[in-house]
Amino acid sequence: MNKLYIFLKYFFIVVWTVFVVAPFLWALTTSFKDFQSVNGGVTYIPWLDFEPNLEGWKVLIKSPAKGGVDIIEPYFNSLFVTCTASLISIILGTLSAYALSRYTFKAGFVKNNDITFFFISQRIMPPIVLSIPFFLFLSSINLLDSLTGLIVVYIVLLMPIAVWIMVDFFNKVPREIDETALIDGCNPYQAFLKVVLPNSIPGLIVAGMFCIIFGWIDFFFAFILTFTEVQLLPVKIVALNSSVTPWWSLSASALVSVAPLIIVAFIVERYLSKGNLSGAIK
Amino acid sequence: MAKIDLSNISHSYNPNDPNPVFALNPFSMTWENGNRYAILGPSGCGKTTMLNIVSGLVRPSAGRILFDDKDVTDLKTEDRNIAQVFQFPVIYNTMTVYENLAFPLKCRDFSKSKTDERVNSVAETLNLKSFLNSPARKLTADQKQLISLGRGLVREDVAAVLMDEPLTVIDPDLKFRLRRNLKEINEQYKTTLVYVTHDQNEAMTFADNIIVMSEGEVVQTGSPKELFERPNTTFVGYFIGSPAMNLFESEPSSNDSVKINNTLIKTNSNLSKLKTKNIKLGIRSEFIKIAKNQNENLVEVNVQKVEDLGNYKLITAKMGSLTIKSKVTRETEIPNQNVKLHIPAEKCCVYEDNKLI
Incomplete structure (x- = not known):
């Protein structure tokens, strides 16, 4: 029984690991292939199966004039917009969540839980519903196609996540503290800040992680609200596509774009496993 | 350190309702400086509400609170200089033991050297000295509770230390030690200690004054001895003591005696002014003994059960339909069947409408 359990445990861990890691390995090898290696049947091992080259990676940093796409600027744009919007969302979200968790609000039949739900309900709508209002709003304040405009929109999108996670978290922090x-x-x-x-x-880290992920991967609003002045990474990656699908540079850009999230995941994992809260009370 | 006056305090959690439910009915009380008080009562009787009113976490619906004759009713918690220890130890997880103990002084801008001196002295008293630099979250539950307590004691001028069932999570043998610790602290620092509990033993061994509460009402205040021998109401008689006080339905028969089951029992109470027929006679089982050569206040009972409880025996006997319990020494010989018990007149309490006459 015990042996079977251990066997099954490791079996599923291995299956799951392969399931998660295989696409990355696939993308990694593909990024070093050229047209022939991609289209000439399945190949796995560089130098043996196919001759690796750096064309796919070079395209990412070459200027458009030389046939590249230059993702460096969009990359930093994305980093800047995501980090700024996440930071502001976390600060505002944490403050509202603390208030919602500790104080009683009442306006007619609207109470704390309704307000919390109102925040979450912002994310229930399909994004397309919000696109026109956002577009008109940003155009009326002249922030279309600008980093500031994107940050404003992302705060609206990310703050509900922060509020939702932090309300739940503060509810679990004993009031006696x-x-x-x-x-x-x-x-x-002082009680709020120092204690x-x-x-x-841990709650802040989880909320931060979700904000960064949802901010970083957004394509839809970045696509609709920017044109030429400002571009974010997801939009730029899609622009790579052409009549002949450049699998090598798409793979390379996929790896580059997922890299920050992997770093975030490693940091978060370390903090979460510490379990800082256990033992606050009892 | 302060004398605390609670004057006409009452509290309702829904004061604006047409029929407000009172968690605390109006009462007045004075807590003298440096004494140990226990607030005793079953769960939900308003004990914690009373503490929270004193510490300022709850503002009473009516009444005033005075610390040393200064009105603090409208003062915020942080300005009252009160220490409160909760049922579960509350510590600041992210800080070390030292930082935990120093926190109240830091909030009040004490100098580094003064803080050091106070923290070390308190840590000494509470046996926490060797842990000062370890993270507080690594300590055991009882050590954490000591930290909670220590944060109250580092302030020399603290008005009172309020404790809300602080020993619930602590092992029984540690409980005993901590209770003794608390007494020593009280004697050493002369701090007013207020201790909320639903455990009468805890209250009896800890406090020199006990406040008994029931359903939002303060039913009796007094020393453990007073509460034991002269309970103000049948509730106190029932709630305090183990086993509970013997209470018998009875009818008055003269100015100082009552009849239970047609047996005349003389008491020391003046029964001439009785208004109702709801009369009860209360007597502690500790005072009922097997009759030797007395010739009055005797009841004839049928022994049902004798339990040997270590240092004493508990007799459960029937007198007609009434059950009567008596605590006797281990050495006492108990006849198997019928036996005469003596009820001493001076220990009898007579209750009219459940209130002591």
Whole structure:
């Protein structure tokens, strides 16, 4: 029984690992292939099966004049927009979540839970519904095709995620911690900053991770709200496509674009496994 | 350190309702400086509400709170200089033991040297000295609770330390040690300690004054001895003591005696002003003994059960339909069947409408 369990455990771990890692390996080898190696039947191992070359990678940094796409600027645009919007969303979201978790709001029949749901409901609509209002809104304040405009829109999209995660998290942080801080002589702001917030770092990290992921992978709004001045990475990658699909440069760009998320995942995993909250009370 | 006056305090969680439900009915009380108080009562009787009102976490619907004759009703928690220890140890997880203990002083801008001195002195008292630099979250539950307590004690001028069932999560043998610790701390620092509990043993061994509460009402305040011997209401008699006080339906027969099951029992109470027929006679099982040579206040009972509870025996007997319990020493010989028990008149409490006469 025990042996069978261990066997099955490792079996499924291996299957899952292959399932997750295989596409990356596939993309990695493809990125070093040329037209013939891609179209000449299945090949796996460089130098043995096919002759690797760097054409696919070079296209990413070559200027358009020389037949490349130059993703460096869109890359940093994406990093800047995602990080700024995530940071602002986390700050605003955490403050609103704390208020929603600790204080009672009432406006007619609208209470705390309704307000929390209102935040989440922003994400229930299909994005296409929001595209026209966003477009008109940004054009009315002259922020179409600008980084600032994108940041504003991304804050609207990411803040609900932050609020949702942090409300749940603060609800799990015992109220007695705030009360103890008050009794120890903090004012409510100090209690929040010095006591509650340090205890909520795991929650902040999870919320931050989701904001970064959803911000980074967004194609739809980046596509609709920008034209020529500003481009974000997902839009640029799609622009790579042409009548002859350049699998090598698409694979290379896929790997480049997923790299920041992998780094984020590794950092987050380390923090989450520490389990900072366990033992706050009890 | 302060004298705490609660004057006409009452609290309702829905004061704007046409029929507000009171978690605390109006009461007044004074807590003298440096004493140990226990608030005792079953769950949901308003104990915690009372504590939260004193610490300022809850604002009473009516009444005033005075610390050393200064009105603090409208003062915020952080300005009241109160320490409160909750049922579960609350520690600041992200800080070390030292930082935890120093936190209240840091919030009040104490100097580094003063903080050091206070933290070390408190850590000494609580046996936390060797842990000062370890992360607080790594400690055991009882050590964490000591930290909670320590944060209350680092402030020399703290008005009172309020404890809300602080020993619930602690092992029984540690409980005993901590309770003794608390007493020593009280004697050493002369801090007013207020201790909420639903465990009468805890209250009896810890406090010199016990406040018994029931359904939002303060039913009796007094020393453990007073509560034990002269419970104000049948509730107190029932709630305090193990086994509970013997209570018998009875009818008055003269100015100082009542009849239970046609047996005349003389009491020391003045029964001339009784208004209702709802009369009960209460007597602690500790005071009922097997009759030797007394010739009054005797009841004839039928022994049902004798339990040997270590240092004493508990007799359960029937007198007609009434059950009567008596605690006797281990050495006492108990006849198998009928036996005469003596009820001492001076220990009898007579209750009219469940209130002591």
